[in-house]
Amino acid sequence: MTADDRALRALTEHVEQVALVDHHVHGTWAEDGDPVALANALNEADTEPLADPATAWDTQLGFAVRRWCAPLLDLEPHASVAAYTARRAELGEPEVARRLLGAAGVDAWFVDTGWSTGLTSPDGLAALGGGTAYEVARLETLAERLLPTLDDPGDLAETFAAHVEETAATSVGFKSVIAYRCGFGVDLDPPAPRAVAEAARRWADGVRDGRAPRLDDPTLIVSGLYAALRTRRPLQLHVGFGDRDLDLAAVDPLLLTPLLRRPEVRGVPVMLLHCYPYERAAGYLAQAFAEVHLDVGLTTHFLGARGVGAVARSLELAPFGKVLYSSDAAGPAELHLLGARLWRNAFATVAGGWVSSGEWSLDDAVRVASMVGRDNARRVYLGVDL
């Protein structure tokens, strides 16, 4: 065994055993999923049920499920789809979840509870997967729940701000899906109170007239961002790739530049999530703005064998203290496992290559693995500094 082999083995062993902090994740399925639901969960972008669910398996994600999850269900790697779904049904959702979540090796789950239909609670997730759960509150969901309780919707801003401040006591951070609701190409300056009050009344009127209560008014959403910023808690923003409700061109993180320049952002961690295909732009922002952090969660498992490139791109301009691990898994526990599995594989491959060529030392590679996988999240969200 050469010195190089020993170094790579040491790095891989370290990366394998880092107890991850998954700083952005959702619950897993609370009840048994059927094969059609599973196939649809393998397609993030299409908002309609797939005409032919079988096609969802002929993807990087589908291949990755068969490769990495099958052995954890006692099947051979690359088991057929039929064998996989049959075995899954045989074991039942709780056992599948226990096996796959457990194998993810996650010590802390920061759970976005804003979208939770059919999913376990944060504690339910930790009960199945081990470790501790923390809550991340979704701003738009908070507002949607608040609206019907108001006598005068014009009071929304004030009541919302108080509610957000209260929520900060029990949440490690806030999340916004402005990306899905109106994109980043809107006025990101703090809106005037009167404009917020008018927008809130229009929203309430619309809901009373039968419109869905989904918050998509930019004035209200941007107002919500500033309410969250005032709590000084980390603010998570969905960036890039997601389902087709969003317009991918409107969620380029560079469009956030005017917001990042605002004084209200100074000192508040801003977490750019997912970022595909804008990882390089996100990395630039992480170097340019002390507050900006990024991850490539969601991207990693959807790209499967190609996820290694996304992890590598996240390690270009961004200082290593600003890059975090997340899975953004939601639903089938395959996604929670793959987030961790593919990140470990990719990090070991990428950093291992640099150790082999002599560009990074083994010690540095080990240290950065711990930073990205665990320590950066603990420092930013929990105030734990080593």
Next chain:
Amino acid sequence: MTADDRALRALTEHVEQVALVDHHVHGTWAEDGDPVALANALNEADTEPLADPATAWDTQLGFAVRRWCAPLLDLEPHASVAAYTARRAELGEPEVARRLLGAAGVDAWFVDTGWSTGLTSPDGLAALGGGTAYEVARLETLAERLLPTLDDPGDLAETFAAHVEETAATSVGFKSVIAYRCGFGVDLDPPAPRAVAEAARRWADGVRDGRAPRLDDPTLIVSGLYAALRTRRPLQLHVGFGDRDLDLAAVDPLLLTPLLRRPEVRGVPVMLLHCYPYERAAGYLAQAFAEVHLDVGLTTHFLGARGVGAVARSLELAPFGKVLYSSDAAGPAELHLLGARLWRNAFATVAGGWVSSGEWSLDDAVRVASMVGRDNARRVYLGVDL
């Protein structure tokens, strides 16, 4: 020979012998090309004759021609430009074409006949290269031929629609070069009949006043897209990189999102061609919209040794049933050969790497090679399902 070596050899052998469907191609030169014409054909983007044609050879494409085409003309790989062009002249265009087209291993050519000056007909291409030729009709060319035949240009829309419907009987699909004529950043909703009639009259007036008959009015072009969509035939769209008539920023496929959301598109295959440097955006659209397919033709041969990356990027978010092979070759048969040669090399390299690292099974790699190289095109255009 290790198991890994055997698997890679099996994959390479399979990829080598797949009889390709080139779902977007043009004719080859009908008459002898001279060295200056050949050099200019190695530069896609510059619309003016090259001041120093020798510079065209110091490119990835030039190096690829010398590497992969020279041996088929009985020269050593990397033969000098002088030796190559001398040997080409000695053999004559038909013999060069027979050798290079034949070695491409293409079984079906879907020929865009909209730009054909000095090029063979579809049947002429198949006579030289083997296999069967099919026609893809270019919408803008159809309109340009129709205009002078109309008594009242205000009737264009109706006459054009009838003409397109008739053409659908003899074409496997339609192609639009809206990318070159006005870009995607125009109103992509169906234009009102009156607006179309007015635009048609303006166009006819302009031509009568001496303007070139080139169709570049967005209203007419978009109206033409909807005429094609009504036939339910696959609609090919030039996307990304091309010559400098286009504005590369205006042909980002994400600008097509409003069109892809239209009900008229439901169920009609939309084929995004070339896509460089927007392969990732195209792959996102292919996951988000059941209708969207993509290829990296043109890109592959222009990038030469770097084409492997474009093929890899086309295999990220797009379901594998939505990725197709094409060459987009036009003119010298070197391009027809290189499209196929470099795609085979790249696919075997990329998928072979995943087989080696255990991320894909050999069976899956073989299956996806057949899908991308042949079966997806046969299913989408010819209705042949395996």
Next chain:
Amino acid sequence: MTADDRALRALTEHVEQVALVDHHVHGTWAEDGDPVALANALNEADTEPLADPATAWDTQLGFAVRRWCAPLLDLEPHASVAAYTARRAELGEPEVARRLLGAAGVDAWFVDTGWSTGLTSPDGLAALGGGTAYEVARLETLAERLLPTLDDPGDLAETFAAHVEETAATSVGFKSVIAYRCGFGVDLDPPAPRAVAEAARRWADGVRDGRAPRLDDPTLIVSGLYAALRTRRPLQLHVGFGDRDLDLAAVDPLLLTPLLRRPEVRGVPVMLLHCYPYERAAGYLAQAFAEVHLDVGLTTHFLGARGVGAVARSLELAPFGKVLYSSDAAGPAELHLLGARLWRNAFATVAGGWVSSGEWSLDDAVRVASMVGRDNARRVYLGVDL
């Protein structure tokens, strides 16, 4: 030793000994730099002093400094930050600069003198690093120095044009930082003389009223570009990544397309500098427009171990006669060394891979190394054709 090994060794030896032309560089520190200044120099994008300078070392650039510069200061590769900064202080800035600049192997430095606070002059740089220095004049700096000398600011355009023409006699080219001052998304057509005169008076009035003399008026800046074009000297444009004074979305080189189409550009070399993350767009422009050249200076050292990808992306669509070497180093001599060191490493890796796989011949790889590292710059700026 196999034939492949011999070829790679021959290529590496050639790449190591090419006497580089650094066609865009700044001076090195004229006085001793302290550790805080050094840490801040490792962050290009943040315009404020880093709250925690230690974080600047946990970056690709920081790791590259420790890997490649430490041995030149008699330390082990990957020496600790503490050891590195201590040794640096011990040697003193002139000795550090002599060692690092000398090891860069640069024969000609084309020095942008527009930003020079605390930096050596061109001759001072060459005295420390060997070779010959040439001056590149920065247009905005010339204008800022000229303004206070004018009796009537309305004469700016004419006086500036004369000054630029005079400067052309002693400069090998001009540089513009329009990217930093207003971005490329402005009207790039030649402004009317009256509009220029009015803008100049507004600028002068503002300065008289206490505004900083920094030129950021698009009309004046664009007018300056045309003054430089008239001299026919190469025109360097900062493109892409830089500090956060710029808006990264506004410095996409595709936004320069309208300028590149202007007749005034015909025959004048336009040099796109840095280009990250827009290397592919820049390469397209280099194929489409005979005048366009590009480099990936600045990018190479900021990306460290990932810089190899940037060098590879610069070798896609751009003809090899249009790709140049630069460091864009400014300040600590580590950056001058790393520009050269990482470019040599990356070029040998990238082209070596193509030689190994048989896609490029060794002769071609050697030839392209000389073109990019030296000959293209000598031809474009100095008129030296081989």
